[in-house]
Amino acid sequence: MTPPASLDVATVEAARERVRGAIYETPCPYSLTLSELSGSTCYLKLENLQMTGSFKERGAANLLLQLDDGERRRGVVAASAGNHGLAVAFHAARLGMPATIVMPTYAPIIKVTSARRYGAEVILHGTNYDEAYERARDVERASGAVFVHPFDDARVVAGQGTLGLELLDQLAELDAVVVPVGGGGLIAGVALAIKARRPAVRVIGVEAEAMPAMQRSLQARQRVRVPAGPTIADGIAVRRVGEVTFDLAARYADEVVTVNEEELANAILLLLEIEKTVVEGAGAAPLAALLNRPLGLAGRHVALVLSGGNIDVTMLSRIIARGLVKDGRLARLAVALQDRPGALARLTALIAEEGVNILQIEHDRVFSRQAIGASEVALTLETSGRKQIDDLKARLESAGYVVEERGA
Numbered sequence: 001m002t003p004p005a006s007l008d009v010a011t012v013e014a015a016r017e018r019v020r021g022a023i024y025e026t027p028c029p030y031s032l033t034l035s036e037l038s039g040s041t042c043y044l045k046l047e048n049l050q051m052t053g054s055f056k057e058r059g060a061a062n063l064l065l066q067l068d069d070g071e072r073r074r075g076v077v078a079a080s081a082g083n084h085g086l087a088v089a090f091h092a093a094r095l096g097m098p099a100t101i102v103m104p105t106y107a108p109i110i111k112v113t114s115a116r117r118y119g120a121e122v123i124l125h126g127t128n129y130d131e132a133y134e135r136a137r138d139v140e141r142a143s144g145a146v147f148v149h150p151f152d153d154a155r156v157v158a159g160q161g162t163l164g165l166e167l168l169d170q171l172a173e174l175d176a177v178v179v180p181v182g183g184g185g186l187i188a189g190v191a192l193a194i195k196a197r198r199p200a201v202r203v204i205g206v207e208a209e210a211m212p213a214m215q216r217s218l219q220a221r222q223r224v225r226v227p228a229g230p231t232i233a234d235g236i237a238v239r240r241v242g243e244v245t246f247d248l249a250a251r252y253a254d255e256v257v258t259v260n261e262e263e264l265a266n267a268i269l270l271l272l273e274i275e276k277t278v279v280e281g282a283g284a285a286p287l288a289a290l291l292n293r294p295l296g297l298a299g300r301h302v303a304l305v306l307s308g309g310n311i312d313v314t315m316l317s318r319i320i321a322r323g324l325v326k327d328g329r330l331a332r333l334a335v336a337l338q339d340r341p342g343a344l345a346r347l348t349a350l351i352a353e354e355g356v357n358i359l360q361i362e363h364d365r366v367f368s369r370q371a372i373g374a375s376e377v378a379l380t381l382e383t384s385g386r387k388q389i390d391d392l393k394a395r396l397e398s399a400g401y402v403v404e405e406r407g408a
Contacts, residue, residue, distance in 0.1 A: 023162075024051065030042070033275075043303045053309045061159060076147075347377065
């Protein structure tokens, strides 16, 4: 299926006028630190600042604003891993139409509760997007509601393309745009808009290594379905890209790369710590690619599309903790002690002298592997980095303690 004849840059420009005032024209600031880390001149397109926390509002608003009175009365239904559903729910409420959102049972709690807060009926169904999609189609047939596809609709693609036009207005010097890819709506719209105005600008897509549907499809020159795989980038966990989006990506995108889970987690942490910006896994994918893949962007002006910021705080806390362990700022040591009065106090005094903060102590006399008359202490420590951990271990061992580092 080829894109409708009307899907061109003029369609995207019309969409921009249509949604003006309904969505936020997000800023695109320069990042000095990320520029130094990547060797490029790096800008961040902050789509996580949209009202519902992601770029999906662009396509949803553009489609809903084109529905006639009869369609609005019947309402809308959407299948979504989260962000598309939030966007549809929010803009349907603004326009006074009922909305039903079908999400997989694994959808982040923040996305489920937010959709309900916007007044939508939320149905949790299936273990993946495909199963949620089929249930949403059942709702469409039973209720007569208008189905709002998350990516494979010309109106949605045109709405997402408004981001590309904004970038061209915001950055006079732009050599490349790096975009997360799930079903392909964002890269299709952005590539269409940018290539029509500045053909020399490279458009690079990024997928989770666990579900590389667009990359595999481009390699095969036809859409293929990939197996489902676990990924923290739930917003781009799509097994098969759209027909409209595949055709546009094949025509206009320059490259699609993948990143792994560790790279995604590290990019989330970097954006939080360096830029004070909260993003979800999909939103971190462009930075993960810029830092870990040979994209040929050294010295170039690069815009990273941070597509969304809807991440559960529990997931974020796990990512932060793992990142701190990886950086050597959290450590766990097991130390054998003689079970005598004052033994623990002497140990903690040595740790304090090294300037290390003790976050948690577990003192085990019964289940440890130590001999009778001895015990084991497991310490969770806050440190300044790898060197301080090594210095502490050396200090304790020189004082006669047997030390084992765990979880490093």
